[in-house]
Amino acid sequence: MCEDLFDLEEKRLEEEIKKRGARVVLLQLPDGLKPLAARLASVIEYAGAAAIISGEPCYGACDVAVAEARDLNADLIVHYGHTMMLKDLDIPTIYFEAHAKIPVERSVRRAIDILKPWRRIGLVTTVQHVENLEAARRILSSAGKEVYVGKASNMLHPGQILGCDYTNAKAISSSVDAFLFVGGGRFHPLGLALATLKPVVAADPFIDKAYSLDADARKILRRRWAEIEEAREAKIYGVIIGLKPGQRRLSEAFKVKRKMEEAGKKVYLISLREITGQMLRNFQEFEAYINTACPRISIDEETIFRQPILTLKEAYVMLGEISWERLLKEGII
């Protein structure tokens, strides 16, 4: 069971509830941690508050259930699995990062072989493994690598990346030949490859494997370019506004609509919470979409849309305001 894999800080949870005298707590977990929901709800109830588990998907620290908490009269949000991103939310919110308790050494050792062509290595991870970066660095150093760990001012932990924020990687990108990502799943290392255009190797301690992301990243870049070209041909567009607190870019949406209208396009605004091809299937007139919410929704392979769905940056490439080459240089994420 995954409670052995993550540090849930149950003692701190209990103390925070008691200290704040919370009455109704909304508990929010990313899908991978939802199997722990009942266990954590029990801790909340034991501390004297009513617990409501949010059943909604939760993809990041951008995605805090503020509207939900308000509608449920919750006076506290407990948000697991991400680092604090949004401050001054309408409802008090406590973040629990859920650091992984799994050792990373074996998977990092497996990565050494794939990293053979490169000497200077940028080391990055998700918040779950920030405490393991030092162990990974030692292994890389012993193997003769020069190791770089970025620390941008907007990030809490050195070397930490988010699905939508690679500033810690970009800060060292020009100094390194390749990146090693330590952590689970393809989502973060793929974003890293797209954001930096450097070779990326992932060391996944959960499945005890290491692998390269380069082929995936190349395939996605080819598809992004094709989608921009396809979107160029459309006459009627939908500009999507995300409803999640950290993904809501109202003024950006109004701005890109105006720019597109100046270029002679017909443009409508559409608001959505979960942005999927399924949700858009009932609209029949829109030939292409601009997604002003999370850019990963446009980019990731798994999400299938019938029409092209550009990121905000890609929309400006389509409009000719920035070049594809400059976009690649800055990183498409």
Place this chain on the structure above:
Amino acid sequence: MCEDLFDLEEKRLEEEIKKRGARVVLLQLPDGLKPLAARLASVIEYAGAAAIISGEPCYGACDVAVAEARDLNADLIVHYGHTMMLKDLDIPTIYFEAHAKIPVERSVRRAIDILKPWRRIGLVTTVQHVENLEAARRILSSAGKEVYVGKASNMLHPGQILGCDYTNAKAISSSVDAFLFVGGGRFHPLGLALATLKPVVAADPFIDKAYSLDADARKILRRRWAEIEEAREAKIYGVIIGLKPGQRRLSEAFKVKRKMEEAGKKVYLISLREITGQMLRNFQEFEAYINTACPRISIDEETIFRQPILTLKEAYVMLGEISWERLLKEGII
């Protein structure tokens, strides 16, 4: 195109926007009317306001996008396809019922044959066809039927039913042998059969067909009983709280949780906006669910859940507080 099938009251839409001086309008449509979104957004923009189309699903008048409008700084909600149900919403809301312009006579004539065994007929419809009830009544009368149309105090139009409200049908149920439903789709006539346990025939003017719902209703009733029995065996339950304004039953959820705990069960609260099997798949501990939101979510065949998911009324059958027979008599919806 479906703009020819429904009266969109575009003139009234334009006037309301101007009269109220709305700046940002959130336009909400059920999925069947979403193909008309761009057309209506153009009317809103022409009247001088910014238009944002809600891309979220919308299943009824219970489902007004208040939280969404608040998050988008919209000062007016324009809600198509349903009769006003919720008053005193936080954001001013105008309802457009979208009456169908399609004649119903042919499909009602087709129904006469199936209605042969019964003399006293209850006539019901959705808001889209309330203006056609008189035409349907004349055809039934000419065929020698005694026709009843209910008018309960909580319903705006005589004979009108909602997916979750059959009071106009229940008001006349003891006086009739069978019901004729006039309108599109199986959703409403199936609910009618489950709510009244009378024979139900549907006359669908969109596909020009008439058919009986009895076999479907019997199948669902057998399955409901089986789910109650299965849920009885569970030890850990999730009680689902719906987040949509007209489906949010917080105190009912807390109450049924308490009753179940008194009966020795482990119970957790879960909040959800769209309640689907897909959304619950990440929870692993819950062996059965009680759904305090829209009862149709539990009942309808299309929605597939891995675990039993009882309505609130069915939960009280499971707890032995009301009998299955009484539930059937009152109507499972």
